[in-house]
Amino acid sequence: MLNSVSMEKLRRVGLILLGLILGGGLLFIVIDLFKPKVAGLFVETNPSAKVLVDGVQMGMTPYRTTTKPGEVIILLIPESFNVSLATYETKVTLIPGVETVIRREFRELDDVSAGEIVSFDKINKDETSLAVVTDPDSAQLTIDGIDRAYTPHKTSSILPGEHTLDISADGYLDRVVRVKTHRGYKLTAFVKLGKTSMNPQESSPTTIPTPEPTSSYERKVEILQTDTGFLRVRENPSTLGKEIRQVRPGESYSLLDIDGKTGWFKIELEDGTVGWISNQYAREIESVSPTPTPAP
Structure with missing residues (x-):
């Protein structure tokens, strides 16, 4: 009789412990599922610039942070001493789990400024994809010095790893962008080319004064x-x-x-x-x- 009672108590204790273990495991799974994922942002400029996110100054470039995903407005105000440089404002959507990269080279006017925005979108885990969009359109694109195409261009025939994008267009400065693709993600590079001159006068040859004898x-x-x-x-x-x-x-x-x-x-x-x-x-x-x- 005593053995039967003891066995019943042990069985109940075992069931309670099993329930706690399973419940605790389920709790951890639920917490992990509902744990919010953050998005990354990296901004690099030349020269250095103030970074404002949705109107709030966050720091100076180079600037890197993690924040909640969603659409934000980025304003970059370059530091200049002798000339007035054009500011840059753009709207980007920050994606959970990936870092969006913004690079900008400032000049006096937006037309002659250059830069790129590199972002990622999650796709099939076995695929790797690259999309290149440019301003201006129909720029010549060379990937790793071999593949040639015109923008906008999208390809899934690319391996994960580092790649070099050479972009050129008549009347614009060539730009080289280095990116790293990842399996399971589509990398999108939006590249802004800078014009070769700000006004028609600059296209004419510059006369260098001849020194006096x-x-x-x-x-x-x-x-x-x-x-x-x-x-x-x-x-x-x-x-x-x-x-x-x-x-x-x-x-x-x-x-x-x-x-x-x-x-x-x-x-x-x-x-x-x-x-x-x-x-x-x-x-x-x-x-x-x-x-x-x-x-x-």
């Missing part, structure tokens, strides 16, 4: 103030170029050339190193030295 003119550039306290010298006239040196505000260097597309300055450093710097943080100056006159 009695003087020697050396074209130089002076480094202006920057947020970082230095200016990067790059191998190529683009923010994508490899950084090779740094120069400081107030310093001046010989000007070798001006890139016809970006306006960047090609300079020579004191040790003979040659590289490119952004014209947003430098200005052209002339250094005049008298030509020696032979003694009679």
Whole structure:
């Protein structure tokens, strides 16, 4: 009799424990299902800019955050010292579980500014997709230096991983965009190309004054103030170029050339190193030295 009672008690205790375990597991599943997923946002600009999300200032670029999904209005106000640069405003939809990337290169007018917005949409878990949309339309697109097409362009014949997009159009500066596709997602890149000039006058050749015979003119550039306290010298006239040196505000260097597309300055450093710097943080100056006159 005692054994029967003991067995009944043990059975009841076992059922209670099993119920708690199952109930607890179900509770964890429900919590996980209803746990809200956040969306990511990354903003990178040249030069640095204030970031406002739905009218609220959030910080300076480069700016990265996680927030609730949904449609937001992004306003970027560039920091400029000598020239007035065009602000940029766009509306984007932040998707749960993925990061939306906004890049912008500011110029005086929106027409000559450039940039891209890279976002992701969830698709079949076994598929990888890429879509490229441009401003202007019908731009020539090259993917990884091989596949050629015209925008807008969409393909599912692309492998997950890093890819290079080269976009060009007549009357606009070429742009190179590096992206990374993922299995189970469609990557959409909206690329804004900058026009080669702001007005008709800029399309005409620039006349360089001929120096007087009695003087020697050396074209130089002076480094202006920057947020970082230095200016990067790059191998190529683009923010994508490899950084090779740094120069400081107030310093001046010989000007070798001006890139016809970006306006960047090609300079020579004191040790003979040659590289490119952004014209947003430098200005052209002339250094005049008298030509020696032979003694009679």
